[in-house]
Amino acid sequence: MKEDMARAISLFTWPAHNIFPQQIQRQLQEAQRQLQENQRQLQEAEDRKIVDSIPWADAGYRSVDELKSGFMQGTRKELFAELESWSHGRFPEDKPKRAYCLSGGAGLGKSSIVHQLCVRLDAAEQSPLRLGASFFFVRGRGDLESARLFFPTLTRQLARSRLALCPYIVSAAREYLVHGEQQQMQHALQGLLRKALIAAPADQLPTLLVVDGIDECKDRELVPDLLRSLLSLVREFPWLYIFVASRPEPHILSVLASPDFADIVHHMRLEDTLEDWGSDVDRYLRETVPKIPLYGDFLDKHPDSLERLIKRAAGVFIFARIAVNFLDMHRNHPEEWFELVLSGGSPATSPLDALYLQILRSAFPPEDLRASPRQRERLRSFLRFIALESGATPETVAFYEPELSVDDVFYIVDRLRSVLMIGKDGDVVPLHASFSEFLVDEDRCGDALYHVDKSEGHAHLACACLAAMSFENRTYYLQKPDKYARINFNVMVDRWRKHVEQAKCTAELEEQLFQFVQDIRLALHMWIIIEFKPGVTGYSIQYMWDCLQ
Template identity: 40%
Template sequence: MNCCFCSSGQANAKADAVLKGARLILTTSQNVTSMVPIPGIGPITTILIALIDKLTEMRSNQQGFEAVSREISQLVNTVDRAGERVMSEVTGMPTSDPRRLALVDGLQGSSKLQDRVNRLYTTLAEQKTRADKLYQGTCWLRWFYSTRDAAILTEIRQGIANAREYFKLECQVAIEASIEDVLETLGRIEVTVNAIKVDVTKENAINAVDRDERILEALPHADASYRAAVNAMKNSFIQGTRAELFDAMDEWIEGRNRASAGKAICILTGGAGTGKSTIASEFARRCDDAGDYGASFFFVRGVADLDSTRLVFPTIAYQLAHSQAAVRPHIVTAAREHLKRGKNQQMKYEAPNLLHRPVHDLDPRHPRMFLVVDAVDECSEEARTLVPEMLDLLLASVREARFPLRIFLTTRPNSLVEDKLRNSQWSQLVHKISLHDLSPESVERDIAIFVRDKISKLPAGEALLRDQPEVAHRLAHRAGGLFIYAKTAMDFLHDYPDFVEDRLDDLLSDGSSQFSAALQPLDDLYLTVLEIAFPSKDLSQSPRLRRPVEATLGSLAVLRNPLSPRVLESLIGVARKDICSVLNRLRSVVLYDNEKPDEQFRPMHATFPQFLVDPNRCMSPSYRVDTKRQHARLAKGCFQALLTLEQNVCQLPDPAVNKAAIPDLTRRLERHVPEHVRYACVHWTMHLGEACELATRHVGNECYCKDMLEALTLFVRTKLRNWIETMGYMGRLDMVVKGLDIARDYLTFSPQFEDLDTLLADSRQLVADHYWEIEECPHEVHQASSMPGGFLPTLNLGRSSRRLTKNEKRIELKLDY
């Protein structure tokens, strides 16, 4: 019998190849088995290799051997695919990824998976034990054991098949479950971690915001914005008003005309009580609504921190950081460094650190931004040095910014502010708007809207406006452009809601005592202006200052017509430069152009001279005007001016020609009769009639009535007829008779002036009798016989020459000067 079992060629080549392939897979994977995080996978690989090697050594049963080879190969492939699946999940994550470590730990630490792999190993070890029983002796005896070996191989094949099935149903399922559990846990952890990260990010952001806010709060700052409670009264803008003004401001913002094009700074000027702060508040609000509001600082005199430059730049920086998100980080960084050197620093350090650098660092593409500074004139702490410095530093921010930064300032007419802006490096960047340049009609219309709005809120307001539709315009006209007057009047009405019509009559009548009492806010304003311009302490200590102030205030109170400083100088004997200096400080309440000193000046509102002369309103004697003394002073100045009059005052070639035949009469009067003399011609009688009476005994400051009387005497005795002639040429002959009566009345019951009374009476009679002749040819007044008083009393004067009693004078003389 041929010994086919001992011949290697008789071995099943296919089965052998299968086992070799399986062994190759196992030995190859054995190098990375330690990396596969399946507990016990290494021993599984080792026992399979050992089993394959044992089977390869014997081939006593070809059929059984092939079947076992197939089962082992399938098991190896199953195990290998499971390992690849796990490694795919593991290697799919970065080496340093905590999730990878967690997956490996999760698989290796799975007790359920460990138990299943251990049971698999036990099954494979049993098969290895069976394989060890296979015959391994000489070839010729293998046939003897072939039947037994076939049974063993059958058992091994069945054991391997069971192991493969077990691995698929138990181990592989456990592996997948473990992976899913770990990945699900990792997912939850990742969600939690991400949520924590978000929370941490938010917390960090909150902490950063809190940290930044603490830095900003460390800046010393004032509650000075347009929204501050202290500025509530300024936030009373009535929509529909100030249209002309806001059109002008829009032109500046947009640069629509040559006057404002390219000018980053706008200064709004206006007198006290004209509504500048309300305008500034409304402008800031509009900027805020439009998103281009940066910051605002409203100076308030007498309020701590708001009447000083001390907190201006830290406050502006603080507000900018809260209103403009883009500039906030720059300001926070700047503030952090700035505060290292101290909280309260000088402006020359605050402005560059807290304003200039942050706006410079801002993106040039940033939209325009506005800074609003109101009532610069109300900055009173060391104003003469600190205000110009503040303006220089504030305006420098415009040049530091690479984006369009705009600054809006308001102030009363104030030489300190105006000189800085006019004469400094900033003049080319400044656009000026004056409330006094607005048309009076538009201002009166705005005040009428304001008045109508306030009246309509009264219980009977709507009915009142229906019954008296003109009342708003009447009150607006009386306001004379002062919003504060209109506001005071409306407060007066609201204080008496049940007596509106009665209070309205008080408002529209002259000299109402009740409304005079209600003018307290306006009086406080006037007194504040005067105290700022001329501190009472300075006036009491400096006669050199007191004299021009007293003279100018007195003139403002009693002058009948507006005059220029040059003309007033000629009447009161105070140097024009001193008058101009006083007026320049009073431009909050006086209309006066300091760039045109030859233009006339006048009170901004009639309530100012009324305030100056009323002891119940002007409580400070430093500013109160004694009208009788001031009239005496002006009367004296008038008489001195009249002493310059000469016969043929117009220097006519033929003075006997009728007035109507003189074509250039007006020009001749302007040339030969100076303005102060023309004023004296018309108004000396009024000033004399209001001056101190002859028997007055004065206390305190010296009066001018004695000097006035001497000048009056000289005038009556030497220049009376020249005055009458001049009045004729001026077309004011109608005032002569009444004026002469005032002079006679002033001298009543003074025997030492009897000759003056006679001269005055004679002149009165002559003018009364020959009025039309003198009116046609004023020079006719000189045709009477010469005498010291100007007239020979040859006429029958009758009753016209007698002195009138004071009661008769009150009836006859109702002059409107």
Template identity: 30%
Template sequence: MLRLDGDRPARLQTQGTGNVVRIEGDRPVQFQNSTFHNVAGNMNVSHTTNVGESGLDILLRAVSLDAMHDSAERPADPACHPGTRSAILEELDKWSFEQPSDSPILWLHGCAGIGKSAIAQQFAASCHDRGQLGGSFFFKRGSVSRGTWRNLLPTLAYQLTVAFPQLGPRIQRAVETDRLVLGKTIHHQLEKLLVQPFRNAPPLASRPILVIDGLDECEDRGTQTALIRALIDVLRSGDAPLHILVCSRSEPHLLELFQAPDNSEVCRGLEIRPDDAADSDIGRYLTEEFSQIRLIHTSRGTMLEDDWPGENSIQNMVYKSSGTFIYASTILRYIDDEYSHPAERLEAVLRLDPASLTPLDDLYTQVLSSIPNKPTLLRVLHAVVETRRLDPEEIDLVLRMRRGTSHAILRGLHALVRVHPVRTIRYHIPVELLHASFGDFLMDSQRSLSFCISGEDLLDTLVHDMAHVLLSGSLGPDDLW
């Protein structure tokens, strides 16, 4: 219920977003993001943009800042360790300079954890330094701003206006002539934001490069397919002189699309495979990172031999990595724990079954086994994976646990999840899984066994807890979903 001047009640029927500050008689009043009409006490909102708002202002509201490669809104995905992945990065650099390109879309693909995001991060940074980067977008499964395609094209278009000023006025004008463009289809947004601005544009210093990482983490398969088909159609027409790097897992539906004979004139695939070069890179990465761990921990008074962890231990971990960086990076985060002796943690890792066909799952299980109070651990992880919206304080509230419980539980999982410091002001930063494969592991009972969180009992309990917190008014629906 909204009360107008003189405490006169009125119904507010919202069909958009906006902020009501005051009401003047029965005439329409313009507020930020909305136009409200007061007619006989009934309020109706009819617009979602201001008449005087610029196209860039409209775009800016839809930008996902934390999806950019250089955003300070999120801890950046690590770039490639110095001296590693040189062959792949050289291949990407070569493709980026092709003018014109026979393959304007390059699909970089491979299995989970092989280092696609690190390569994309490194390549985007290099393109930015050379003045080639038009924009970047790093998808993240379940994220409000990075988990769907809705913010993708506005984010890329806004970055293009900054990187290539010749396109800025044209992109701005395209939005101003169609102020509802951001609510329309993929094809319509592509035409308005990435095709129309190039028509009759002055020559650019270089062909803009767009980097789209984690396509397989974008909502559902249908959306992924529709997005790539739309990009193929645009680049096949030649109306948008762009290079687009797309990175994802080698999912069957994407293999079928990218490798279709009809798309070969536009798309080229580059698969990252576990090989001797990857093993060499992982060995170098482990050796240099363990050197840093040894240096830091000995400075704290921890006794470690000068040659720790030893060449045999390094080779053991390289072998178990099977060409994927995720195993190596998870080991390093697990061992580099300020409250544990790194030698003891390394010994625990080396004791894992050397003949196992699932070394990453074994490592996940080892990390989880080190956390006491297993029932609470499973409840907390279930809330993290199912909602993907809650920070530790909110998890405590929803699960009706003593404040600080989630922080205490998750502190021991720093190898697998990212938890931001305790907030001193109301600033919502959800708990993040460091890699999507950990969420897959937790939901698959054949992989996670007693650590599986996909059971009905946990779900029923979480739904009951959510209903309780909603009825209490402590959190709203937007906080939970």
């Protein structure tokens, strides 16, 4: 009996060397590991669902259209060398700043620069600065021009690109979404993006937020707050960098120039580089146009045509890009299409014309001009002078346009800095000659609120010239040079004939010419020319008579 009991007990006693319990243990461990993996995958799926629920716009750099993203390797070398130094925390050298703002007028290639920066940072394996998120505003494209989706879109991209931030973004998003998807901009900033960044550990890798075309945001009144909020985030989180590109509009420049952010913002103006980097557009045209079928042979026979196109582009990238696209679409009869591009009135200019009209309507909305006839007349006077004169100081423009004060001129120039600039000599000039051509061409400028009638405009300026050439004005100009130091009196003295020759015959001009001949002005003018400028031709009595006839 005792032996039977011992035998029975031995059946349920596992020797130490038996492997069966070890197999069970391994299976239990595997089951536990699999359970943990399943839980992890379920959690990741839940997190992805929450991240996917964050409202967003398809505004990342990979979604940018070809016209904005086109970039030719080997151009803008100085700028990208500077950005390379900046991304390593070594620019500016005296005091590195983590906010880099690039401003420039329409067509100078801002978007292509920003897009190329994103491409390089995203592809770089060793760069100390990593691309976290990008937002390219595009006017007239729904969500791509909305401030409401700006911060949610950046947050959503950060959750995907910076995995260390993802859990904190998910946590913040879970609470944020309880209050709805379409929340105001400040709620999206504070309750979503900033809340996640505050919760995250402070030892994050240097991360860059890129914003292009902030001037194209339709919520104009929100843009200053949006920009200030970005700069405040940079100040608050020492690992965060931002790169912003915009046209130089007053409501944006005022934020960049604020003393509150002077210690963290570096502002780069593309207009200051036109002379230095004009060769980039030159190189682009030389390397692309001859490669278009049939155009290579044409340019071999007519090399001056390419030189004329380079001169016509005047360092403005968008004009060069549009011209190349147009020529590439019209490969037969190169000579005809080339001349059409150079003439300035070809279909090639239509994208540029649309851009000009968009800028004018944004700066001076049609409804505002219709509601304020005086504002409409001030703008008309200014555009007329810009379109038909070759440049003058704001004081000169105001002197010859009674509707305008100097403050009015500066105000309009500020609003139109995307297409105008004040040169080193103080003259207000278009960034590109095509803007003046656009204003006087009724077919290209399809809105009468901004169109300048060429012959009527010349008649108006001719009257202004003749009125300005009074004996009193000449006396003041000669006796009080300080008072007129900023007024180029000679602009009108030298150009009145040009305007008369191209002017429409109006009653006002006829009266001005009659008085000009009758009183001392014509005789005084001819005497001054003959006495003090003997080398100037075209002032004989016969010539003047023919001109006035």
